[in-house]
Structure formats: C-alpha cells, structure tokens
C-alpha cells in the first residue's frame with residue numbers, strides 16, 4: 001500500500017442511519033476502521049432486519065497484488081472459515097502494491113493501481129442491515145465475465161440482474177440470468193488492458209445487477225467479504241492466482257476422460273448390454289456406462305433392483321479384463337429414503353438436517369423415493385454414516401463402481417420448504433417470511449429446496465461456531481461442497497486410491513478440489529449447445545476445469561442434426577458424456593447415420609489428442625497446492641488479446657495449441673447437408689489446418705462442414721503436440737504406449753512443445769508418483785529446428801525427470817502447406833535426433 005487517505009469523523013449515510021467513524025488503525029498490512037450508527041434502532045423494511053448498530057471495515061493487504069475487504073457487523077455470528085478446505089489466502093506477506101482508501105465523499109471504499117487506474121470501488125453502501133445489504137460498485141468496462149452458476153447466452157455478462165442460490169429449477173430458468181446449481185460470485189473484469197478479479201465470499205442468497213455504469217450487489221445479509229486480485233495484462237496468470245486461493249483443482253483419472261454414455265430410462269441391464277453391443281458394432285468407442293435412478297429398488301439409494309439389474313450382469317458389464325468391459329458410474333442422491341437401512345442408520349447417527357419445528361426431528365423432504373431425510377455433512381457423525389451406507393451397499397451386492405455421480409445436492413426437494421407446520425423452535429433462526437426480500441424475485445428461495453431455517457450442526461467438522469445450530473440460509477450453498485468432500489474421502493478409502501472420479505451437480509467456490517461437475521439438466525436446443533461453450537469458460541474461471549454438458553441435450557427430444565453437431569463439439573469438452581432424460585427420444589450416437597459417423601470420427605479424434613489433453617492438466621500441477629491451478633479451456637482472447645477481434649469470439653475455444661471450431665448453428669435449409677462455418681484465427685500467430693496442413697489465412701474464414709465432419713481444428717504454428725494413434729481403439733486401455741509428435745513448423749522452420757513420457761495412463765499410482773508429484777515430473781520438453789534439409793530434434797530431460805521410456809513412433813510434420821509423416825520409432829530417452837527431409 002502506498003497511501004492511506006485518512007479522514008477523521010467520516011460520515012456515511014445509510015437509510016436513516018448515520019455512521020460516524022470512531023476509530024482508525026493501520027498496523028502495517030491491515031487497516032481497521034470502526035463506524036458507529038449514531039441513530040441506531042432503525043430497520044430495513046422489515047422489523048427483523050435492523051440496520052447495523054456499528055460495523056468495522058478491515059482492509060487486509062494479503063500480498064503484492066491481492067487484498068481482502070471485510071465489512072463486519074456485530075449481529076452475525078457465521079463466517080466462512082479461512083482455512084482448507086475453504087478458500088484462503090496463501091500469504092506472501094508482501095505489502096500491497098496498490099492504493100486504497102476507506103472514506104467519505106460518496107466513495108465508501110476504493111482500490112486503484114499505482115498509476116491511478118481504478119480497480120474496485122464501492123461508491124455507495126445504500127443499505128447495511130442484518131438481512132439485506134446493497135452495495136453499488138463502479139462498472140469499469142463491458143469486458144466483464146463470470147458470476148454464476150446461471151444460464152448464459154454469452155460469456156460476457158450482459159445488462160440485467162442475476163441471482164445466486166443453488167437451485168434445481170429448470171422450469172424457472174427460461175429467463176436468462178437466474179440461478180442454477182452452483183455458487184460462484186466472482187467476476188473477471190478488463191479495464192485499460194489490465195485484469196482484475198473480485199470474489200464476494202458469501203454463501204448467502206444474492207443478486208448482481210449490471211447496469212450501464214454500475215454493478216450492484218444485493219445480498220441477504222451476512223458478513224461481507226470481498227477478495228480482490230489485481231492482475232496485469234495476462235488473464236490466465238490472474239485466474240491461476242484465483243485458483244490458488246481456491247486451493248486449486250484435483251486431477252481426474254485418465255479413464256474418466258473417455259467417452260461416457262448415460263440415460264435416465266435404462267430399465268434393465270439387458271438394455272445396457274444392448275447399448276454396449278450397439279456401440280461396438282458401430283465401431284464407436286465407449287469407456288463408461290452410467291446408471292440413473294433405474295438401477296435402484298424403489299428409487300432408494302444404496303439398493304440394487306436385482307430383477308432388472310442382476311449383479312452378475314453388472315460384473316459382466318464392468319469386467320475390464322474382458323475386451324468389452326466398461327467403467328460404471330451409478331447415481332447417488334443426498335435424500336435418503338426414510339424407509340431404508342441407510343435412513344434408519346441416519347436417524348440413529350443423529351447426523352441429519354433438522355427441522356426447526358420440533359426438537360431433534362429430522363427435516364422431512366420429498367425426493368425420488370418419496371419421504372427422505374438429508375445428511376448434514378457438517379455433523380461429526382456424517383462421514384461414518386455415509387461411509388457405512390456406501391460400504392454396505394458395495395458389500396451387500398458385491399459391486400465396485402468406478403466412480404459416483406452425486407446429483408440433486410443443491411439440495412433439490414420436491415416439496416417447497418418446511419412440511420411440519422407450527423412455530424419455530426429456535427426464534428433466532430430466520431424463516432422465509434422474516435426476510436425483507438427474496439433474491440429469487442417472484443419465485444422463492446424455498447422453491448424446489450428445503451426451508452432456509454432447517455438446522456445444521458453448529459459445532460461441526462467444517463463449520464464450528466458458538467451457536468448450537470447453523471441455519472440452511474448459511475449452509476445451503478455448501479451442501480454440495482460438503483458432500484463432495486466426504487464422498488471423495490470415502491471413495492478414496494474404499495477404492496484404496498488417491499485419484500477418484502465423482503461428478504456433482506452442485507458446486508461452490510473451491511469445489512474444483514473435490515469434484516468434477518456438469519452443467520446440469522439442459523434441453524436439446526441449439527441455444528443450449530452454444531451456451532455450453534460459455535459455461536466451459538465460466539467453470540474454467542471458477543476453478544473447475546474438468547467439466548462438460550449433456551451431449552445431445554437432456555430434456556426434450558434431440559434431432560439427428562443437433563445431436564451430430566453436439567457430438568462434434570462435446571468430443572472436445574474436458575468431460576464428455578451423452579446423457580438423456582426419461583421420456584425423451586433415444587439419442588445414443590449409433591441411432592442415426594450422421595450421429596454414428598460423427599461419433600466414430602469425433603471420438604477417435606478426441607482420443608488422438610486425449611493424452612495431450614491430460615498432459616495439459618498434468619502440466620498445471622502447482623506444488624504449493626499439491627493440486628492443479630489455471631484454466632484448460634480458454635476463449636481466444638486469453639492468449640491473443642493484442643488482437644481486439646478475439647474479444648467478441650465466444651463459440652470457438654482453445655485447448656493448448658489447438659483452436660476448436662465447432663458448428664453451433666442449425667442448418668434450416670433441409671436441402672443442404674452442410675453448414676457454413678465462420679471462424680476466426682488470431683492475427684498474432686500462424687495457423688494450419690489439422691486436416692490438410694494448409695495455412696489458414698489470419699482473421700475470418702468460411703468453410704462448409706457436412707453433418708459428419710468433425711469440429712474444425714486449427715493448429716498453432718511453432719508447436720509440438722503429443723498425438724496418439726487411436727485407430728480402432730474402443731477402450732482406452734487398448735491405446736498403445738507409443739506416441740506420435742505433431743510438429744507444426746513456423747515460418748522460421750522451428751517448433752517447440754512438451755509431452756508426457758509415461759507408458760500406462762491407467763496406472764494411477766504411476767501417474768501420481770511420476771507426474772503429479774512435488775519432486776518429479778514426467779514431462780519432457782522438445783524443440784525442433786530446421787537446418788538445411790534436416791530437422792534437428794532436442795529432447796530435454798528436466799533435472800527432476802521421473803518419466804518412463806516410451807517410443808516416439810511417428811513424427812507428423814506440418815511444413816510448407818503439407819503433412820509429412822515419418823516413422824522414426826525413437827526412444828523418448830534419446831537426447832537428440834535428426835530427420836532428413
């Protein structure tokens with residue numbers, strides 16, 4: 001910090017309140033300012049939402065380019081802890097290199113760069129009360145991104161008001177902008193060619209309104225804390241810092257990056273066996289089969305309807321020692337049937353969410369099996385209970401799923417709010433009618449979910465406060481997160497391994513460390529197909545890069561054309577799953593000619609680059625976190641922002657040195673079997689077509705893509721990309737350990753890149769020890785130069801190299817508008833070699 005403007009007797013006006021500065025103290029990296037309300041006793045709208053009698057502003061200089069702003073009031077006792085597994089600052093104890101002030105004259109708080117350029121300014125805190133606060137902040141530019149999870153029709157945040165409250169509410173979500181399943185109140189903003197990130201670190205329901213010149217936060221009370229990161233010109237570097245604050249993201253096992261097939265409505269195992277057989281006969285790779293509620297007895301968790309799903313069939317389907325064996329991921333919902341073994345264990349354990357109407361009564365919800373209780377994952381007995389329910393399930397039926405799909409964990413509930421009528425048990429816990437506003441607008445916070453006054457354990461494992469209970473109002477948005485943590489731990493314990501796979505619908509800031517997520521129940525429409533790309537960008541910003549959408553669409557009937565285009569796009573999602581709703585028309589890719597050919601080609605293409613995709617995750621290992629950080633799927637402008645055109649491109653995306661250009665529009669002229677694709681390649685690099693090696697003219701291009709063409713891939717000149725021969729590969733375990741290197745020479749005849757020198761990507765212990773490790777790396781760097789008529793390769797071993805020897809089988813050279821394939825079969829341990837052209 002350079003200057004701290006100190007104005008004594010600051011007056012800030014809020015409603016009828018009159019705040020007077022009473023105390024200011026700066027201790028070297030923290031400024032504390034107290035304000036007292038000299039007209040106390042006033043309320044915001046409702047008699048339950050008193051204006052703060054006083055409050056404290058803390059500005060903590062967390063590091064050179066980051067800071068925390070806290071507005072703390074004496075009325076709230078709940079705070080999100082500042083330690084793992086919650087996001088916290090890994091302090092570099094440096095002083096802040098920015099200016100800030102907490103002052104009057106309309107500016108409540110501001111932080112700016114040393115050159116005076118503004119970063120974050122609260123221009124007016126118009127209300128600061130127990131259950132409603134409203135903060136007006138300055139909008140610096142239209143280049144503003146993030147804030148979710150919500151439905152998107154662009155990556156850039158448009159004008160409008162957007163809400164956050166974890167919700168399973170697709171009927172409601174026909175209006176762009178209202179909340180979906182996750183809580184990520186973070187915005188990335190670009191101003192004067194520099195970037196900054198602001199997270200509102202709150203779990204309370206809220207909205208953010210973007211007007212012409214303001215971002216207005218409306219929050220259902222609670223302690224207010226902003227974490228601000230002040231970046232420079234590189235958004236990827238800045239986002240990486242944000243991910244470090246979030247504790248990073250966890251690596252997924254390689255098999256989970258294969259192709260997944262799922263649907264609600266696979267009534268029995270013979271249907272699934274047919275699906276697997278049809279995939280095989282159609283030569284379409286398949287790695288994982290998913291089962292929705294259909295496998296359960298009466299839709300109850302931890303059961304197996306053995307009439308429809310005989311265990312022998314499951315053993316058969318998942319027998320991966322056989323050529324056809326696949327991985328299997330079943331669904332588990334957090335609502336436990338009252339009438340079930342796990343339900344009875346839950347009651348006995350006491351680890352349930354409680355009703356605020358009758359002492360110690362489990363909160364009664366209604367989900368798929370009918371009446372359910374919900375596990376309170378903050379309760380000290382919850383882990384043991386949840387572990388036992390899974391362990392018994394696996395043991396009783398002798399099943400061993402490869403991963404678990406945790407759905408409905410917002411918590412979704414088919415009964416809006418509290419079932420038990422009558423007065424509240426704990427008067428100090430707010431109920432819906434106490435709130436002076438509802439962040440969901442005309443709908444309610446309790447729609448499709450449980451009451452905001454449901455009770456969680458106060459002295460719990462993750463949140464340990466002085467009060468006996470913590471209300472759902474505070475923990476609601478953490479339900480999915482706490483489940484993710486416990487579920488991950490028990491899978492690690494039961495599977496006896498570190499790398500596990502789970503997929504969650506709900507998420508919050510920090511979830512990437514524990515779970516993959518998908519974008520929830522979408523619809524089979526072109527708008528949803530496009531929005532999945534913006535969602536990928538958002539979730540990369542949110543620190544959850546292993547994500548994807550329901551390929552071909554979930555609700556409603558898909559069409560062959562939509563499904564084909566979605567397969568072509570989805571083949572480049574980090575997580576690729578075809579998933580369908582009960583009652584919707586079948587959409588397995590082999591069903592229509594164009595989806596079949598698309599799946600054959602696109603999934604093969606995915607598999608050719610799958611090790612490269614995995615390498616991109618591995619290369620983001622962050623040893624201070626012992627996890628990954630940074631984005632994997634980027635909009636073009638993350639890297640090529642010197643080219644202003646890239647800022648408006650939101651349906652193309654970049655994975656490493658590859659730009660993926662999918663068709664995202666419907667062909668409405670039924671006489672045509674192609675769609676015109678317009679795509680842009682940035683000016684500041686050169687690009688070649690993967691398909692024919694031709695140089696792609698910089699700027700806008702137009703090509704025709706038939707319904708069976710892959711997404712068009714552009715390769716960046718100057719790069720070396722790891723590639724695999726995936727011809728005929730139906731299961732990932734069939735992939736050879738040999739790799740190819742694609743060498744895309746630039747205008748100087750040079751190229752460089754990295755690859756993983758590892759034999760068996762399915763051997764998770766090897767991956768962990770050799771690649772995902774603080775001391776060692778399995779990544780090799782390679783550079784290529786042209787000298788006269790030869791290519792000279794330099795293959796560099798890092799000091800801490802711990803790789804395995806593999807064969808580099810072919811070098812595929814992109815040079816002079818041509819593709820040249822040279823078989824070399826050189827060991828990855830060879831330091832240099834030469835190819836004569």
Ligand SMILES: *[C@@H]1O[C@H](CO)[C@@H](O)[C@H](O)[C@H]1NC(C)=O
Nearest residue numbers: 034035036053054055074075
């Ligand atoms: C702030 O208000 C609370 C509640 O009225 C009171 O207990 C506390 O002493 C006040 N703090 C200061 C610093 O005035």
Ligand SMILES: *[C@@H]1O[C@H](CO)[C@@H](O)[C@H](O)[C@H]1NC(C)=O
Nearest residue numbers: 013015105106123124125126
């Ligand atoms: C701040 O908001 C209050 C309440 O809406 C309003 O009366 C006041 O004029 C605003 N102050 C400024 C500086 O905009």
Ligand SMILES: *[C@@H]1O[C@H](CO)[C@@H](O)[C@H](O)[C@H]1NC(C)=O
Nearest residue numbers: 266267268269270271307308
């Ligand atoms: C499995 O379900 C399908 C589709 O509902 C049905 O046609 C078939 O008879 C069932 N097979 C068995 C063995 O139950």
Ligand SMILES: *[C@@H]1O[C@H](CO)[C@@H](O)[C@H](O)[C@H]1NC(C)=O
Nearest residue numbers: 273312313315316317319322
């Ligand atoms: C699995 O079932 C299929 C089809 O019913 C059968 O052909 C195959 O032999 C079975 N495999 C094993 C390993 O039991």
Ligand SMILES: *[C@@H]1O[C@H](CO)[C@@H](O)[C@H](O)[C@H]1NC(C)=O
Nearest residue numbers: 045046047048433434435436
């Ligand atoms: C305020 O709260 C009271 C009692 O909690 C409730 O009856 C009333 O409807 C609320 N009023 C508004 C405007 O929300």
Ligand SMILES: *[C@@H]1O[C@H](CO)[C@@H](O)[C@H](O)[C@H]1NC(C)=O
Nearest residue numbers: 379380459460461462464465
């Ligand atoms: C909560 O904190 C109290 C007081 O520090 C401690 O005694 C208790 O063990 C904690 N509970 C849990 C579950 O960690």
Ligand SMILES: *[C@@H]1O[C@H](CO)[C@@H](O)[C@H](O)[C@H]1NC(C)=O
Nearest residue numbers: 493494495496497498764765
């Ligand atoms: C768990 O895995 C480790 C290392 O892979 C192995 O040594 C150990 O025996 C396994 N434990 C059990 C209970 O299988």
Ligand SMILES: *[C@@H]1O[C@H](CO)[C@@H](O)[C@H](O)[C@H]1NC(C)=O
Nearest residue numbers: 674676677701702703704705
């Ligand atoms: C697409 O195909 C149509 C019909 O063959 C042709 O007229 C048009 O020029 C093609 N467009 C491109 C960009 O090749």
Ligand SMILES: *[C@@H]1O[C@H](CO)[C@@H](O)[C@H](O)[C@H]1NC(C)=O
Nearest residue numbers: 725726727728729809810821
């Ligand atoms: C790829 O693998 C297939 C099957 O093993 C083989 O037939 C083919 O020749 C390989 N292609 C190349 C270019 O090495």
Ligand SMILES: *[C@@H]1O[C@H](CO)[C@@H](O)[C@H](O)[C@H]1NC(C)=O
Nearest residue numbers: 806807809823824825826827
């Ligand atoms: C490639 O090299 C490996 C190891 O040196 C050897 O086993 C293999 O036979 C070679 N393959 C060809 C096609 O030369």
Ligand SMILES: CC(=O)N[C@H]1CO[C@H](CO)[C@@H](O)[C@@H]1O
Nearest residue numbers: 151170173174522523555556
């Ligand atoms: C946002 C959106 O398109 N939601 C749709 C999801 O699917 C349901 C059922 O098909 C539609 O009613 C929603 O409009």
